[in-house]
Amino acid sequence: MLTPLGIWPSVTNALSSRLTAEVRREGTRWVQEYARGVALGPPAAGGRATGSGTTLTFWPDAEVFDTQECSFAALEERFRELALLNRGLSISLTDERPARRSEPARSVHFRFPGGTRDFVALLDAGAGTPVHPDVVRLEREDRRMAGTVEVAMRWSGSRDERVRSFANSSPTPQGGAHVAGLHDGVAAAIDACARARGPARGQDPWPGPLPTGEGLTAVVSVKVDRPRLHGPTRGELAGAAVRAGVEAAVREGLSTWLEEHPEQADAILRRTGRRAG
Structure with a gap:
């Protein structure tokens, strides 16, 4: 298909009764027509063009969809x-x-x-007062997963956990390896911070592993070359390398952030039960 945009235009093409792809490149406008996913001819030069870009015009197939609106x-x-x-x-x-x-x-x-920072702030609206003002954001490339991971997070007074996950900017409503890696990394970073600080005066010795998700709002987004999506709607991301890559990025990035923001770190430790209020 005449487009540099990856697999999703091909899916749109297959579900359209008609589709026109226009690509503007190196001063030329190229056009190709399709009918129900089949090219009606080769790409044809359609005149001169300024700038660069891609325009897709499509008509949803009435034989596939109940409505075309x-x-x-x-x-x-x-x-x-x-x-x-x-x-x-x-x-x-x-x-x-x-x-x-x-x-x-x-x-x-x-x-x-602000990207994912703004995303967390929007998800946090109405969730109660944040226990720390700044949204933690980290981004990293990882060779094991052959891609990048971006995470933003903040804790609030809510009892609920709100985690949104994505693979190549597509939602993964069933979560998967990247969400598991997020939880692994958060727990490891917070536990390490609590151990390094030691118990507060009057607090019992280290209580052992505790949940970290209550009140957590987070967005975890990975971009990988070949995402392994499972489930009936392909809404769950699989892959041990993805889990390990996200865990390492979150553990190391959050640990550094906690060291650099001691007052906010104290608030998070109290919220997650690692430190007396």
């Missing part, structure tokens, strides 16, 4: 998510369909300089 709300939610996961990326969404009387024309624009 795209939901603005669903697209808005997904594009906001993508902008949060990819720091600095700008995404605009405009509804150019004829406006209904009860529904004015809509247009939204997303760009989040």
Whole structure:
């Protein structure tokens, strides 16, 4: 398929009765037409072009979908998510369909300089007062998993754990190896910090492993060449290398952050039961 965007345009192509791919590259506009995933001809030069980029225009297949109308709300939610996961990326969404009387024309624009930090702040809204002001963010490349890991997290007074996980910017609602690695790394970093500080005055000796998830809001996002997705809806990420890579990144990154922010570290230790309140 005439596009540098990876596998997802091919999926869209297969589910469309018609699709037009336009690529602007090196001063030339290239166009290729498809019908139900089959190319109607080779890419053809469509004139001169300024700049570079890719435009896909598609018509959902009525033989596949019950409705061919795209939901603005669903697209808005997904594009906001993508902008949060990819720091600095700008995404605009405009509804150019004829406006209904009860529904004015809509247009939204997303760009989040804080990326996953902003994501955690949004997830934390209404979750109670944060126990420490700063959102912890770390990013690292790991050769074992042949990719990168990015994590942002903060604890609040809520009793719930809110963890959102992604592989190559796609949601993994069943979690998997990257979420397990997050929990492993958080527990190791907090336990090490508590042991290094020793028990507070009047506190019992080291109580042993304790849960760290209560009140935790986190986003864990990995980008790998060949994600191993399991489950009926392919919503669970597998891979021992992914778990090990995320665990190491979180353990080392969070440990460094706790050392550099002693007052906030104390608040986290109290919240996770490692230190008396």
